[in-house]
Amino acid sequence: MTNHETRFRVRYAETDQMGVVYYANYFIWMELGRAEYFRAVGGRYKDMEDSDGILLAVVDAQCRYLFPARYDEEIAVRTTIVKANRRMVNFEYEIRDPVVDRALARGSTKHIFLNREMKPVKLLKKYFSLFGITGGPSID
């Protein structure tokens, strides 16, 4: 499957009194990774929500922290879809310091597709390409 990298700098707001980035903020960075992944493959998550009311709801999230990230440092998030079908998608992330070229954290999220009433739905075919779903007869 394809992968994509996005870059940004650590915000002061993201640090805590330990002098490093607060652990929950890595999950926000994974969200940025997902958004830029969709943009890189030619779509926008925003459009799925706006046009068709399809929500990408997180059912599981995990992060392993290797080295602390610090204020104003550049961060690179590499996002990969490791599994996807009409009902769910699994992302993996590597959060890197691109300057010294090392991984700071590795994480994953699992999502299901919901409608606005928060009921599970099957992904519309027009969005298959966003998730790298090939859509053979076995997909349904």
Next chain:
Amino acid sequence: MTNHETRFRVRYAETDQMGVVYYANYFIWMELGRAEYFRAVGGRYKDMEDSDGILLAVVDAQCRYLFPARYDEEIAVRTTIVKANRRMVNFEYEIRDPVVDRALARGSTKHIFLNREMKPVKLLKKYFSLFGITGGPSID
């Protein structure tokens, strides 16, 4: 006008690498002040949104910082409505350290009432009491 005090402890997530609470978080504390103010006068902001689609949209916010707030300290927010009519409401806040009994910050927010299409609306009469609006002939 009436006022109300709510209390909570500083979260680790709310601190930054300066070792004190990050300045934007005081505005979240003002939001807690508003929510507990409504509850104290017998209503819930949530119900206004859910039942009647009335949103309390911020048009102006201000905070003056006097002393830093630190992790795990108890914080008291005193919330007062200083002006309210069918179209807008003005809150003032004193954010206090109740242990040493001193003000840490003072702030204010001004809000207008919007519907779900983000258009200004006049507040329904049933909510007047929440805002201390007396509702004479001049109010409209």
Next chain:
Amino acid sequence: MTNHETRFRVRYAETDQMGVVYYANYFIWMELGRAEYFRAVGGRYKDMEDSDGILLAVVDAQCRYLFPARYDEEIAVRTTIVKANRRMVNFEYEIRDPVVDRALARGSTKHIFLNREMKPVKLLKKYFSLFGITGGPSID
């Protein structure tokens, strides 16, 4: 091992445009669970940092989301230490809606003890009771 429950209400700031609590914020709630756990067993995490420069650094965090949490709802976090020794501690959390009495999410975090230079250290004996470490000859 002992466990502890803490309660609070969902903040407006914690919701996102899906109308439910943003997924990263559950990890902040786990932090509240840890802080109140320590207070319940007679100590304060703050004191460990302030007096002895011992930091509780997260090395792994995980959350499984079962039902969405919504604005202004009461939330209960049950925090348990499932494993602890001089070098690490493992917390588990159940995030509950205490009104309808159901689990909204289950999570865990694993931490190591660091000094201010971000180097691993062994926990001082005076803090053993906070973590339920019994401290037999095999602990070191």
Next chain:
Amino acid sequence: MTNHETRFRVRYAETDQMGVVYYANYFIWMELGRAEYFRAVGGRYKDMEDSDGILLAVVDAQCRYLFPARYDEEIAVRTTIVKANRRMVNFEYEIRDPVVDRALARGSTKHIFLNREMKPVKLLKKYFSLFGITGGPSID
């Protein structure tokens, strides 16, 4: 005085259940404006903290909200220093939608210089250029 513009996209985490960006997050965007302002004039706020222990502490912050910002939209923050001397600095910000070219919010922050003990200090001469301080005889 000089000014600088920085751009980024609205994060999902920054929205709330009103479907727009939560009001406190505009103050985080002002922080991004400050950081990129310093970088544009050839310095880094991080270095002031790291090398000389000079903290830029907020004493006043204000924001006027004109139009809501929405998820995934591009945001431009124009940052200007309107006043600066050895003891304080005043920033002004215009937060814009660069696509439809209109202001979404206007804000300001006032800061004083503190040392690590949170005591007011006078800015070192080597940082004057960062703040556009010309440093005549009257500055002290």
